[in-house]
Amino acid sequence: MTESYGAVVSRLASAQKGAARSAPAYSRFVNRKIGRYLAAAAYKAGMTPNQVTGVSALHTFTGIALLIALPPSWWLGLVVMVLLVLGYAWDSADGQVARLTGLGSPAGEWLDHIVDALKVVTLPLGMLIGLWRFAAIEPIWLLVPLVNAAVSSVLFFGMILTEQLRRAHGVTSKAASGGRMPWLRSVLVLPTDYGILCLTFALYGATSVFVAIYGLLTLATVFFLLLALPKWFRDVRSLTSARA
Template sequence: MTTTDPIAPNLAETMARLRGAQKGHARGAPAYSVYVNRRIGRLFAAVAYRLGLTPNRVTLVSAAHTFVGVALIATVPPSWWSGILIAVLLVAGYAWDSADGQVARLRGGGSVAGEWLDHFVDALKIASLHLAVLVGLYRFGDLGEFALLVPIGYSVVATVTFFGMILNDLLKGARGVASTHARAGGTFGRSMILLPTDFGVLCLAFLLWGVSPLFLVVYGALFAVNALFLGAASVKWFREMRRVG
């Protein structure tokens, strides 16, 4: 069913409204999320809005794309075509994840239940993706037991990083301090430096899934950078919490 909202009679005007309703990105937002994923998500959001989809339904569309990709990692032998399919599904799921919030802003604001659903799906995605890599490498790879430690470590790092970011905003909000996402800013250079920490880059890494040794090199490098980022960020976050407290 298409919407009959007279304020947005066509897709182009819906896109224009979305550009005007964007929230400021966090200072630590990496480049892919800001310059690629948000723009793809804007297009998806405009289409979803024209189709009359609610933000929660958009979140479920995002989950469907993501978890089909995750399932393929664990169940389908690596090949060039499975790698491309997995990457496309994960990239699309990530873009739809950006779209749900944009649809909510078009409709006048989101809900607490919608925000909970969005974060719940994100947490499930982050935890399950690396475990699927672990299963896939165990079932189909011949890289030795040491290689299996990488997705285990990556799962820990990714989960703790996500929890830390959510907890930061929760504790700040409870004390009347502006959340990270409320501060527009960030420079192009900073965004590019943080690019290896972007979930979108991890999605693109699965283009190499069909060449397991090369994939593991890229995947391991991303893990190392993300582990270093978490170590540095945790010190910064703790200092911020001391000031807030």
């Protein structure tokens, strides 16, 4: 490929898909930018979108395996944080590579969502197993990752299903365009951001502090889900009214 790396990055920036209005600040302003640089490198290397998804999964699930295999420590937390952050960035990169190459497909979108659905459940459960194996916290606190696994799974499925039903009824995605997304909303939903969750593993060596912060993030996610579910239900119910 004769196109320079810088030119590919610039082309990606100008062709960036609009972010959903509910996209938290880290995902919108940090992760998408890191993913852009990784996508440009993947494009230059001739990688397909599915291969990029595979790289994302490799980083993420390696981090989860380490949480299960090794006792909590500062160095483990930092390694897991880096792996999860890179896995998340590569997850952003696969769609960008698909747009660059024109190789996007329903199968690729399916694979991307399956990997995402798996990671939102296995990350808290993997952490739970590791904390239990090495008796790192009082047993009662193991309920926190268990609740997180359930809530994160429902939240992810709810977002995906609602969006797919909107598409099926010809309703366009509620994405921000032209930088019109209110920055305050982006900041307010930061506690629900998967990227922020990844960063908290830097504190994994101070296990009690980590679990307390993880618990607060989980509580914020529960609160967000309780607000979102009624709204999504109303949105989906309105699709039937609009068709009638």
